[in-house]
Structures are given as C-alpha cells and as structure tokens.
Amino acid sequence: MQFRITLSALTILLLTTVVQAENWPRFRGPNADGLHHSAKLPTNWSESDNVVWKSETPGKGHSSPVIWEDQIWMGTAMNEGHDLHAICFNRDGKLKYNVKLFHIEKLEASNSLNSFASPTPVIEAGTVYLYFGTYGVAAIETASGKIKWSRQDINLNHQEGPGSSPILYKGLLIFHCDGYDVQHITALDKQTGKTVWATTRSLDLSHVGNHARKAFVTPVVRKVNGKDLLVSPAAQGCYAYDPNTGEEVWRIAYSGFSAVPQPVFHGKLAYIVTDFGRPEIWAVDVSGKGVLGEKDIKWKYNTTCPSTPSLIIKDGLIYFVADKTGVASCITADTGELVWRERIGGSFSTSPVATSDHIYFFDRTGATTVVKLGREYKVASRNTLESGCMASPAIADDQLFVRTATHLYCLGQSK
Helix, strand or coil, X not given: XXXXXXXXXXXHHHHHHHHHCCCECCXXXXXXXXXXXXXXXXXXXXXXXXXXXXXXXXXXXXXXXXXXXXXXXXXXXXXXXXXXXXXXXXXXXXXXXXXXXXXXXXXXXXXXXXXXXXXXXXXXXXXXXXXXHHHCEEEEECXXXXXXXXXXXXXXXXXXXXXCCCEEECCEEEEEEECCCCEEEEEEECCCCCEEEEEECCCCCCCCCHHHHCCCCXXXXXXXXXXXXXXXXXXXXXXXXXXXXXXXXXXXXXXCCCCCCCCXXXXXXXXXXCCCCCCCEEEEECCCCEEXXXXXXXXXXXXXXXXXXXXXXXXXXXXXXXXXXXXXXXXXXXXCCEEEEEECCCCCCCCCEEXXXXXXXXXXXXXXXXXXXXXXXXXXXXXXXXXXXXXXXXXXXXXXXXXXXXXXXXXXXXX
C-alpha cells in the first residue's frame, strides 16, 4: 500500500514537472510575436548577477535558441562555415548533442552582419527542424540526436547569406526561398522532407535588378475571416497564401527588398516592414483578396524604422528600435501616431522580447536596455554582457535565454 501511494505521488510529481516546463518553439516564441505575458524576468544582470548558468557555444551562428521541455536547440557553423551543425543544451546548460548535418565545399558570400547559421530552428515534441537556406534543411529526432531526413536540393543564391527561419503548420514545414535568382515559398512534409507544394512569387520583378529580389523574412500564420492565412513578406511586395495548398490569396506591391522583420498583427491589420535600406511600416488590412492597393493600407510610418529587428505590439502600442541609430520608438497600432521616440544608443540586429511590463532591447555589443512598456518612456535598467547579441532571446519558466557571440546564458532572478 505504501509503495502504491509513493508511486502515485511520484507520477503526480513527474506530470507536474512536465506541465510546468514551458516551450519557446520557434523564432519569436509560441505566437511569433516576441511576447511572454506572465514571465517574471530579471531586469538587472551582469556577468556575476542573475546568471543561472553560462555555457560556451561551439562554432558561430545567429540562430536564436528554441526550447522544448528540457532541451534548447540552435544552429551553428563550424570550420569557417563549411560544416553546419545542430547543437542542443540541456536546461542545466550542459551540451547534450552536437550533430553535424552538412558539409559545404563552396560557400556563397555572406554579409558581415550575417552568419552561415542564422535561421532559427523550429521544434515540436520529438523533432527539431533546421533550415540553412541553400545549404540544406533537416529534421532531427530530439530523443536521440539522430537525423530523420535531410535535403540539399532546394537551392537559391542569398547574396547575403541565409536569414529566413522555417515554421510548422499542421503536417508541413514551410520556409521562404527569396534569393537573388529564385523567389518562392515551399512546404515540405515534416515526416519525410518531401515537397508538398511550392509557389513562385507572382509579382513581376523584371524591372528591378537581381540584388533587389531577395528578402529574409520569416512568415506567420494567422486566422482571418475564420480561415488560416499565411502572411509572407518578400522583396517588392507582401503575399498571403492558403498554408494548406500554397494558393495565393492576395498580394500587395511596394518598393523594397532585403527586409528581415517578421510581421505582427492587431485585429485584421498586419504590420509589415517593407525594405532594408529605407524601411517603412505599413498597416495592411489582411482580410482582402486579389491584388491589394492603397485602399487596403490603413497607415504608413517611415521615421527611424527597423531594417532587421522585428516589432513588438502590446496593448495597442507598437515598439521598435532602429538598427544603426539606436533610436527606440513607440507608435499607436490603430493610427501610426508617434507616442514617444528616444535614443537608447547602440546598434541592433536582434528582435526585442517583452513581458507584461518591460521590453528588452539587446544590442550588438552586449548591452541591453530594458524599457517599461507604456505611453511614457522610462528606462528600467541598462545591463552588459561580455559579448554582443545577433540572435534573438528566448523566454521560458521565468528565465531569459540569451545567445551571444560566444556563449548561451540563462538569466533568472536570484533566489
């Protein structure tokens, strides 16, 4: 009788542990918006304060960490980019797997701000998926670290190196292929890696140079008018597709390319960054069909917009930071009206994350500015780590997981 009671208690304990483990399964989190509404994160840290653990990361990569239960996965490049790996840490910071996926004899050119392992993996129970653009795509069994399938035949010329991250939708692994030479969006069977559909971008790009045909955005699926819609910004325009079939639902043209920020949503509006060189934020009504135009754009905003970091939207306000100037801004989601604009300093590539009260801006040198959310600009803290951030952070179980150029940090409130 005593054994049965103990076994039941143990079972409850194990189930409770699993339930409590939070996941951050893809680029910008569970809802692809950079938000964790209930996390109680530290607002102050240093190399000695509020660091739960710090582990050296092999290789180089700007892939953000993704988390499923007790595992943290990232992509990385070894041997100066010629060997592409998946690395996995346990939640205690110990390296569990270092899986070589691809050897690349001839590498394309890559922007100095990019890496050969910049796309963020996507993970679910049992499997993690890694996409390295033209260099390959693969699925790994998370329990064993064994490769389930891989492909190296989805080729494109990025010109700047890979950047778009994959997403999961039902039984599909979906990713962008917006290159110098080809422009399409592709869906693979997540179990086998076989192509289910591939849709060529429909805008005529013959009037622009090859360099103006590339983009590095990660798509998002949202429910619109009762149906799932895949919103997919690209070079020279944004598209929406039926994610089940790849059939185009609408498109809207703009003049812009090499954009990186992932779209965010508020009601039936998608907030899309159009360009890298001269970025604008467009508030587009996503409920239309066919070829959209000015009537479908609620507003445009073009001052100190981000080229690389994605937007955060919370309580009807949109927050963002400009890459080079280090100017952070807050505008209204309904009208695009400026609420505040302040220079926080630094230069930025990572997408910020936010909780219910704070937004975290990580710069390329290792400095982080934590700003209170709301209509009044107020800095909560400024913190520094030894090296800078090019990968966006992850949040789980009241902890902040930060990949710098050299290490993976777990930051949490000291007990």
